Amino acid sequence: xxxxxxxxxxxxxxxxxxxxxxxxxxxxxxxxxxxxxxxxxxxxxxxxxxxxxxxxxxxxxxxxxxxxxxxxxxxxxxxxxxxxxxxxxxxxxxxxxxxxxxxxxxxxxxxxxxxxxxxxxxxxxxxxxxxxxxxx
Amino acid sequence: xxxxxxxxxxxxxxxxxxxxxxxxxxxxxxxxxxxxxxxxxxxxxxxxxxxxxxxxxxxxxxxxxxxxxxxxxxxxxxxxxxxxxxxxxxxxxxxxxxxxxxxxxxxxxxxxxxxxxxxxxxxxxxxxxxxxxxxxxxxxxxxxxxxxxxxxxxxxxxxxxxxxxxxxxxxxxxxxxxxxxxxxxxxxxxxxxxxxxxxxxxxxxxxxxxxxxxxxxxxxxxxxxxxxxxxxxxxxxxxxxxxxxxxxxxxxxxxxxxxxxxxxxxxxxxxxxxxxxxxxxx
Numbered sequence: 127x128x129x130x131x132x133x134x135x136x137x138x139x140x141x142x143x144x145x146x147x148x149x150x151x152x153x154x155x156x157x158x159x160x161x162x163x164x165x166x167x168x169x170x171x172x173x174x175x176x177x178x179x180x181x182x183x184x185x186x187x188x189x190x191x192x193x194x195x196x197x198x199x200x201x202x203x204x205x206x207x208x209x210x211x212x213x214x215x216x217x218x219x220x221x222x223x224x225x226x227x228x229x230x231x232x233x234x235x236x237x238x239x240x241x242x243x244x245x246x247x248x249x250x251x252x253x254x255x256x257x258x259x260x261x262x
Numbered sequence: 263x264x265x266x267x268x269x270x271x272x273x274x275x276x277x278x279x280x281x282x283x284x285x286x287x288x289x290x291x292x293x294x295x296x297x298x299x300x301x302x303x304x305x306x307x308x309x310x311x312x313x314x315x316x317x318x319x320x321x322x323x324x325x326x327x328x329x330x331x332x333x334x335x336x337x338x339x340x341x342x343x344x345x346x347x348x349x350x351x352x353x354x355x356x357x358x359x360x361x362x363x364x365x366x367x368x369x370x371x372x373x374x375x376x377x378x379x380x381x382x383x384x385x386x387x388x389x390x391x392x393x394x395x396x397x398x399x400x401x402x403x404x405x406x407x408x409x410x411x412x413x414x415x416x417x418x419x420x421x422x423x424x425x426x427x428x429x430x431x432x433x434x435x436x437x438x439x440x441x442x443x444x445x446x447x448x449x450x451x452x453x454x455x456x457x458x459x460x461x462x463x464x465x466x467x468x469x470x471x472x473x474x475x476x477x478x479x480x481x482x483x484x485x486x487x488x489x490x491x492x493x494x495x496x497x498x499x500x501x502x503x504x505x506x507x508x509x510x511x512x513x514x515x516x517x518x519x520x521x522x523x524x525x526x527x528x529x530x531x532x533x534x535x536x537x538x539x540x541x542x543x544x
Contacts, residue, residue: 217347
């Protein structure tokens, strides 16, 4: 049974559109995935991963969904499977990509379009505050 | 007696690290951002703190997914820039102040703020970017002009500490510093923010109006800001806007009455609304 006060705290985030909150439950779910990402902070591991990605991933006990998301560089999929953006950063840095590159992919736009939106002041919060009340 | 003279907040965007390391400071995109810190660098060079207590969040660099300490303090002799996936940054290693750090940790724990003591850690862009912005673009063979005590707060795994808890923690930090017998000039940094979201279909969210209210409140009425719930930070300023609770930790370490010496706000810095403020104790 969930504690009502804690449920309310967690539910408020669920109402925010296009956002996954990395709470302790998702931290459990994504533990192996996130630890795999951490391993890429060492050059020898980056080399081994680049040489044979699928083989390197075997030692990390990922779920099939986590493994496929990594191999396909499905960033949204990795987040859904418990990945956290700061851990995933080790993977996209290994690929030579920036936060902006990956953010653009997750929003479904090209990096060019995304960069233009940022130069024009970023995404407006209006209409992006609440799933239950899209007019906010 | 050690004394806090001023507080600094600044965003710690990793793209700034890349811009410095790849020498892009004069490019049109980056020029206004670095120009915004020219005053601050001069101010810091004149202010000459002995020690900086640098409140930031570790971005899965020193701490992996095995442990998420809520409040931690770096007590080591020195700290190396972390390898965040593209090698260690070419910046000087940071000299700690283990004696002051150990004193603070013990004083705070006995004052009921249960710090995690870290005796060995690397420090990531969350710490090295603010050092660059306030002290300049120093190379790996140079030395930072002061000692640095890293003070990581968890804002990666929810729930992070509340804004009020961070503010109260700042109060406890101040008491600990003022109980240290040696005469030291201390500046406290609170870093991260302002509005930004790095993930999901809502990535790129910026809320200038909210950020401006937060900047105004930081000087004039920080206690009102301590009542902002986590959900409001995320809804109004994006999933990574939550980092602003660390600004309240810095604010709690200052006097209630402060002078706002400088403010800078710029959109965009990569995915982020960059905010920076210097507050001096009256």
